[in-house]
Amino acid sequence: MNETLYNYTLHLADNALILAQRNSEWCGHGPVLEQDIAITNISLDLIGQARSLYQYAAELSNNIFSSTTGARTATEDTLAYLREGRAYKNCLLVEQPNGDWAQTILRQFFFSTCQFFLYQRLQRSADSTLAAIAEKSLKEVTYHVRWSSEWVIRLGDGTEESRNRLLNALDDLWPFTGEMFTPAGYETDAVNLGFGVDVKAIKPLWEQRVNEIFAEATLSSPITGSEGVWMQSGGKEGVHTEQLGFILAEMQSMQRTFPGCEW
Amino acid sequence: MSVQELEKIFLNKIEQEVKIEPKDWMPDAYRKTLIRQISQHAHSEIVGMLPEGNWISRAPSLKRKAILLAKVQDEAGHGLYLYSAAETLGTTREQTILDLHSGKAKYSSIFNYPTLTWGDIGAIGWLVDGAAILNQVMLCRTSYGPYARAMVRICKEESFHQRQGFDILMALSKGSPEQREMCQDAINRWWWPSLMMFGPHDGESTHSEQSTLWKIKRMSNDELRQKFVDMIAEQVKVLNMTLPDDKLKWNETTKHYDFGEINWTEFWNVVKGNGPCNKQRLDARRKAWDEGAWVREAASAHAAKRKMREEKKIA
Numbered sequence: 001m002n003e004t005l006y007n008y009t010l011h012l013a014d015n016a017l018i019l020a021q022r023n024s025e026w027c028g029h030g031p032v033l034e035q036d037i038a039i040t041n042i043s044l045d046l047i048g049q050a051r052s053l054y055q056y057a058a059e060l061s062n063n064i065f066s067s068t069t070g071a072r073t074a075t076e077d078t079l080a081y082l083r084e085g086r087a088y089k090n091c092l093l094v095e096q097p098n099g100d101w102a103q104t105i106l107r108q109f110f111f112s113t114c115q116f117f118l119y120q121r122l123q124r125s126a127d128s129t130l131a132a133i134a135e136k137s138l139k140e141v142t143y144h145v146r147w148s149s150e151w152v153i154r155l156g157d158g159t160e161e162s163r164n165r166l167l168n169a170l171d172d173l174w175p176f177t178g179e180m181f182t183p184a185g186y187e188t189d190a191v192n193l194g195f196g197v198d199v200k201a202i203k204p205l206w207e208q209r210v211n212e213i214f215a216e217a218t219l220s221s222p223i224t225g226s227e228g229v230w231m232q233s234g235g236k237e238g239v240h241t242e243q244l245g246f247i248l249a250e251m252q253s254m255q256r257t258f259p260g261c262e263w
Numbered sequence: 264m265s266v267q268e269l270e271k272i273f274l275n276k277i278e279q280e281v282k283i284e285p286k287d288w289m290p291d292a293y294r295k296t297l298i299r300q301i302s303q304h305a306h307s308e309i310v311g312m313l314p315e316g317n318w319i320s321r322a323p324s325l326k327r328k329a330i331l332l333a334k335v336q337d338e339a340g341h342g343l344y345l346y347s348a349a350e351t352l353g354t355t356r357e358q359t360i361l362d363l364h365s366g367k368a369k370y371s372s373i374f375n376y377p378t379l380t381w382g383d384i385g386a387i388g389w390l391v392d393g394a395a396i397l398n399q400v401m402l403c404r405t406s407y408g409p410y411a412r413a414m415v416r417i418c419k420e421e422s423f424h425q426r427q428g429f430d431i432l433m434a435l436s437k438g439s440p441e442q443r444e445m446c447q448d449a450i451n452r453w454w455w456p457s458l459m460m461f462g463p464h465d466g467e468s469t470h471s472e473q474s475t476l477w478k479i480k481r482m483s484n485d486e487l488r489q490k491f492v493d494m495i496a497e498q499v500k501v502l503n504m505t506l507p508d509d510k511l512k513w514n515e516t517t518k519h520y521d522f523g524e525i526n527w528t529e530f531w532n533v534v535k536g537n538g539p540c541n542k543q544r545l546d547a548r549r550k551a552w553d554e555g556a557w558v559r560e561a562a563s564a565h566a567a568k569r570k571m572r573e574e575k576k577i578a
Contacts, residue, residue: 028312031555158561254323263323
């Protein structure tokens, strides 16, 4: 059970951290000052979630591994900074580049909407720590969904340029949405053990919400329009796009250059 | 009422320490001085996000990353308050920003220096924010109401910024030989530019005299600089580091630290645009603004459509 719980927790943490890292690239470069602040806020929320989850994963890891193998003590930072890309379990969607504002908004909307339904259910997890983290994070995620929904509507129902940019973003990102609802082995095990969320079950809810917001944005449903589009996958099992290597190379550079230091 | 009478009332308020408010009559030159100073201050917050933002993606721990991100975000917030304060004087945020991009408006030269190591993030918090706070504490009592009130909010957050900077350096100073070297090196590079933040000597400062009469400014450049040196010269001992000035010495007679002369050639060069990052910083701001144009247009186009629909509904 513990190893499943560990992998499941890491998966949730990696999603939050990698998207936080991506969003933080906007800090100081946003299109409007208020939105610079908003996207940075979302990044901060996600780092907070990632930290809670990594701290828990570290505790689990120390219980599972160190006692038997004498491996180094895990901390939130060893998990974030000293794992290779192949050990990262985030969805491919969150590692995709920021692109333009439309790309960033749509990535956030797709992810936050999924995370919202997932955390809503995770509040009832048999694992009380995960349930508590989900409950605490849900307020933040509710805001992320609202904020990104409003922007999808603004861009879709704004100017011709904003509409086209949003549609381009949709083309780029849509193939990465399927993975969110295709369970990895540890997710299926986690459901069976009573602490995980069945991602297949939240797919219809996600689709309904996406349809509603797209309709309000005066765009046609991306779901009905995309039958037959091939969905990429692999991130949850550590097989990523080429993006992740660069994200980690940058993010981990200090810890790799100066091993074993306190900061 | 004649201009002379209005001016008399205005000066009387200044004399009595009554704040000047947006709707009050004020001399044109007072208004212009404030617009120049407040917008310069706002731009400094916004451009100041760039050198520190440079290390967000590489912050060495998750805790440091979160703190740094929150700090840079605070600066965006300060920029907002200040742009709003400038707007109370009859300018628009857009015009103010365009003046920055055209080079007409200035920002603090300190942000034209590069952040080369993680130590620089500590040094900026400790030295640059430390110097800024001294100036800003004084501005909490400035004669223009909206500016003074914005400063009160800003000062509360700035003291947290300075502490986080010192805390970064503290961790480095207790760390490995490489970390200690990083700490000293950052202090060496940021010390003199921080002293320059207080501006030219009192005798050479063009706007100072009038600003002091109007109580916009309440302490002179050299007074503030001395206060800063006295403060930092003590704090650096806690870090077990040194300041790169062999003339720095406690003076028993003046009860202040003596210190060496600033390199004014460098100062004026950076002001004129020849600093290591002047071009890079302005380019980054212009790029964000230009690439954001379609986003701002979409937002206002949508707002207009929405308003029209609502009006139709009511009709």
